[in-house]
Amino acid sequence: MHLNRTHYCGLLTKEDINKKVVLAGWVQVKRDHGGLIFLDLRDRSGIVQVVFDSQRNASFFSEAERLRAEYVIAVKGEVKHRSPDTVNLKLATGAIEVYAEELEVINSSQTPPFYIEDGIDTDENLRLKYRYLDLRRFEMQRALEMRHKVMMSARQYLDEHGFWEIETPMLTRSTPEGARDFLVPSRTSPGNFFALPQSPQLFKQLLMVSGIDRYFQIARCFRDEDLRADRQPEFTQIDIEMSFCSNRDIMREIEGLIAYLFKRVLHKEIKTPFAVLTYKEAMERFGSDKPDTRFAMEIVDISEIAGQSAFQVFKGIVEKGGVVKGLNARKCGHFSRKELDDLTRLVQSWGTGGMAWIVLTEDGFKTPLAKFFTSSQLLDIKEKLQGEPGDLLLFVADQWETALKVMGQLRLHLAGRLGLIPQDQDHFLWVIDFPLLTYDQEAKRYTANHH
Numbered sequence: 001m002h003l004n005r006t007h008y009c010g011l012l013t014k015e016d017i018n019k020k021v022v023l024a025g026w027v028q029v030k031r032d033h034g035g036l037i038f039l040d041l042r043d044r045s046g047i048v049q050v051v052f053d054s055q056r057n058a059s060f061f062s063e064a065e066r067l068r069a070e071y072v073i074a075v076k077g078e079v080k081h082r083s084p085d086t087v088n089l090k091l092a093t094g095a096i097e098v099y100a101e102e103l104e105v106i107n108s109s110q111t112p113p114f115y116i117e118d119g120i121d122t123d124e125n126l127r128l129k130y131r132y133l134d135l136r137r138f139e140m141q142r143a144l145e146m147r148h149k150v151m152m153s154a155r156q157y158l159d160e161h162g163f164w165e166i167e168t169p170m171l172t173r174s175t176p177e178g179a180r181d182f183l184v185p186s187r188t189s190p191g192n193f194f195a196l197p198q199s200p201q202l203f204k205q206l207l208m209v210s211g212i213d214r215y216f217q218i219a220r221c222f223r224d225e226d227l228r229a230d231r232q233p234e235f236t237q238i239d240i241e242m243s244f245c246s247n248r249d250i251m252r253e254i255e256g257l258i259a260y261l262f263k264r265v266l267h268k269e270i271k272t273p274f275a276v277l278t279y280k281e282a283m284e285r286f287g288s289d290k291p292d293t294r295f296a297m298e299i300v301d302i303s304e305i306a307g308q309s310a311f312q313v314f315k316g317i318v319e320k321g322g323v324v325k326g327l328n329a330r331k332c333g334h335f336s337r338k339e340l341d342d343l344t345r346l347v348q349s350w351g352t353g354g355m356a357w358i359v360l361t362e363d364g365f366k367t368p369l370a371k372f373f374t375s376s377q378l379l380d381i382k383e384k385l386q387g388e389p390g391d392l393l394l395f396v397a398d399q400w401e402t403a404l405k406v407m408g409q410l411r412l413h414l415a416g417r418l419g420l421i422p423q424d425q426d427h428f429l430w431v432i433d434f435p436l437l438t439y440d441q442e443a444k445r446y447t448a449n450h451h
Contacts, residue, residue, distance in 0.1 A: 002104065003022045003024070003074035003075070003076050003102060003104045004022060005022050005023065005024040005074065006021050006022045006023075007021045007022070007023060008023075008043055008044075008045035008046075009023050009025055009041050009042060009043045009045055009046055009047060009048040009093070010043065010044075010045030010046015010047060010048065010092055010093060011045050011046070012048055012079060012093050012096060012098070013093075013096070014081075014095060014096060016079040016096070017079050017080065017081060017096065018078065018079065018080075019078070019079050020076065020077070020078055020101075021076070021077065021078075021079055021098065022074060022075070022076045023041055023043070023048065023050070023074065023075050023077075023098065024043065024072075024073070024074040024075075024106070025041045025042050025043035025072070025073070026041070026042045026043070026070055026071070026072055026073075026116070026136065027039055027040070027041065027042075027067050027068065027069055027070060027071045027072075027073060028040035028041065028042040028047055028069065028116070028117075029069065030064075030067055030068070030069070032065065035053065035054040035055065036051060036052070036053055036054070037051070037052040037061065037064045037065065037067075038050070038051055038052075038097075039052075039064070039067060041073070041075065041098075042116075042136075044141050046091070046092055046093060046138075047091055047093065048091075048093040048096070048097070048098060049082075049088070049091075049093070049096075049097040049098070050075050050077065050097065050098045050099075050100050051077075051097050051098065051099050051100060052064040052100045052103075053099065053100075056099070056101070057100070057101060060100060060101070060102060060103045063103050063105065064100070064103060066105075067105070068108075068109060068111070069109070069111070069112065069116070070109035070112055070116060070133075070136075071105060071107065071108055071109050072105075072106040072107040072109070073103060073104060073105055073106060074103075074104040074106060075098065075100050075102070075103055075104075076100070076101050076102040076103075077098040077099050077100040077101050077102075078098065078099050078101065079096055079097075079098055080096065080097055080098070080099055081095065081096060082094070082095055082096060082097050112130075112133055113126060113130055113133070114126060114127070114130075114133070116133060116136050116137055117137060118137055118138055118139045119139075120137070146265060149264070149265045150261055150265055151218055153260065153261050153264040153265055154216075154218070154238055154257060154261060155218075157256070157257050157260045157261070158216045158240070158257065161214070161253060161256070162213070162214045163214040163215060163216040163240065164212060164214065164215055164216070165215075165216055165217060165218075166207060166212070166215050166216075166217060167217060168197070168200040168203035168204065168207075168217060168219070169197070169203065170196060170197065170220070171184060171194040171195075171196070172194065172195055172196075172197050172203075173194070173195060174193070174195040175195070175198075175202060177198040177199065177201070178198065178223070178448075179198060179223035179224060179225045180223070180224035180225065181195040181196065181198065181222075181224060182195065182196040182222045182223075182224050182233070183195055183196075184196065196222035197219075197221060197222065198221055198222060198223050199219070199221050199237075199239070200217055200219050200221075200239050204217075204239065204241040205241070207241065208241055208242075208243045211243075212243075213242070213243045213244070214240075214241075214242050214243070215240065215241045216238065216239065216240045216241075217238075217239045218236060218237075218238055218239075219236065219237055219238075219239040220234065220235075220236055221234070221235055221236070221237060222234055223235075238257075240253070240254075247432075251273070251274075251430060252273070255272040255273055255274055255428075256272070258270070258428065259272050262426070268426070270426060270428065274428040274429050274430055275293070275427075275428070275429040275430070276429065276430045276432060277291070277429055277430070277431050277432070278431070278432055278433040279431055279432070279433050279434045279435065280433070282431050283401075283404045283408075284299065284301070284404065285298045285299060286298065286299065286408055286411065287299050287325075287404040287405055287406070287407040287408020287409070287410075287411055288405075288408040288412075289431055289434070290431065291408075291429070291431075292412065292415070292421065292427075293427045293429060294421055294422055294425050294427050295415050295420040295421055295422070297327055297328065297329070297330075297411050297414065297415060297420070298327070299325050299326070299327050299404065299407045299408070299411065300325070300326050300327065300328075300384050300385050301323060301324070301325055301326075302324050302325070302326050302381055302384055302385075302395070303318050303322075303323045303324045303325075305324075305373075305377050305380050305381055305384070306318055306324035306395075306397065307319065307324075308377070309369075309372050309373045309374075309377055310371075310372045310373070311356075311369060311372035311373065313353075313354075313356075313397060314356075314395075314397050317397040317398065317399075318397075321399070322397060322398055322399050322400070322403065323397070323398070323399070323400050323403050323404075324395060324396070324397040324403070325395065325396055325397075325403045325404060325407045326381070326384075326385055326393055326394060326395045326396075326407075327385070327393075327394055327407060327410070327411055328385040328386060328387055328391050328392075328393055329391065329392040329393075329394060329414050329418075330388075330390075330391050330392075331390050331391065332391065332392035332414070332418070333359040333360060333361065333366075333389070333390045333391055333392050334390075335359075335392055340357055343355060343394070343410070346410075346413065347396060347406050347409075347410055350405070350406045350409050350410075351402055351405075351406065352396050352397075352398045352402055352403065352406045353397075353398065354396075355394060355395065355396055355410075356368070356369055356394075356395040356396075356397075357392060357393065357394050357395065358378070358381070358382075358387075358392075358393040358395075359391075359392055359393075360382060360387045360388060360389050360390065360391045360392075360393065361389055361390075362389045364378075365378050365382075381393065394410065396410070399441075401438070402441075434449055434450050435449050436448070436449060436450070437449055
C-alpha cells in the first residue's frame, strides 16, 4: 500500500467537507479515548485533527494505537465538520477533522529529546545537535519561509529596476579586507591555496568596468573571525553595484527595495525617504552609529556647565578635552540607592570610570553633587535635560567616543528595562559621513573605521 498525498494538513477548509483526502506528515499529539483515537497530524502548512474510530475500521484502529509522537504517517480519510463543542479556535483547521479510512506508517520514531513545538526553553546546543528536529518546529519553518519570500521578492524588485543577477566566483585569491580569509588547499598546485570570498567587492567592480551597469547577487560571504552577536564566519547578503550614479541614487534604490520587501513579505507600509543622520549627529544624540530611534531619551551635553563646577572629576576631564554627557530617565526617580549602584557598576564594566546622578524632586534636587554645583548650575542642567519632578538624570564623564558609547549602551539598557521600545514599530534611517579612521586607545594607533 502506498498513499499519495492530495492535500496539505493546514490548508484544509470547510470547502473540503465530505471530500476524500490523503494527508502525510508527523504525529504531533495522540489522545486515546477508548474506541476513538484523536491525533494531530502536522506538516509544514499546519495541523489538522485526524480521528480513528474502532467501529469503522478495527484493523487500522489497532495500528493507530501504536502511533507515537513524531511517527511519520500517511492517512486517507473524509473531511467532516467538528461538533460545535469540540471546535478548536487555536487552529486554522479547528472547525474540521478527518475521519481516517486508511493508514500507512512510513516511519517510526524514538522519543524526541525535546518537544517539537514553539516556545520551548531548550538548551541551544541540544537543538543544534538535533537540528533536523528543531527545524520541524513552526517558528523555525516560518523563519525559513520568510527568508525565502524575502529573497524571491528582492529578485523581483531588482529585476524590475534593471539589475542583473550575476554569480561571482567562490574560489578566488586572498585579498586584504576586514577579516582573515578561509583558505582551501589546491590539489593541482601543492602549497598554494584558494580563498573563499569575504565579499564580491572586486568582482562586482570588474562587472561595472565591463559595462554591466546594474548588478545584484544574493551572495554567500566567508570571514574567519570569532563568533559574536554581529559576526559569524558564514553569512548571506543582498549585494548590489551601480554605475554612473550618486549616493542619493543608491539610497533611493535601497529604500525602494526595503519598502517593497516590507509590503510584500510583512504586509506593512513604511515611509520613504528615510531619515538621514551624520555619524556625528547619531553619536551625539544616541551614542551609537546604528541608533534605535523608536524611543526618545536622547543624550545631552553638559560639558560647559560641568567644567565651571567645583566637581573636580567633571572639571578635570573637561580641561583635558573630555566631555560630560547626560540623559533623562523619566519617572525613574524612585530608583533605590542599590539600583543606582548597580547601574554605576554596569557603566564601569563598559569602560568608563563611573556614573553620577541627580533625582529631581518637588523640593529641588537629591544628589551627591549638590555641594559641587550652584543652584543656578543645577537649574541649567535640569533645563538642558528637560527634567521634571520624578525624573532621574544620569551622567558620564570621559573622552568623547567613550562617554557617548557608554551613554548609548545605558540608553538601550534603560529602555529595555523600562519597556520603552515599541516592538511593533520600524524606524529606518541612514547614517552618513563616517570617519575614515578612529583612534584605538589600547593599541595607541589609528585604525580603519570602514572600508
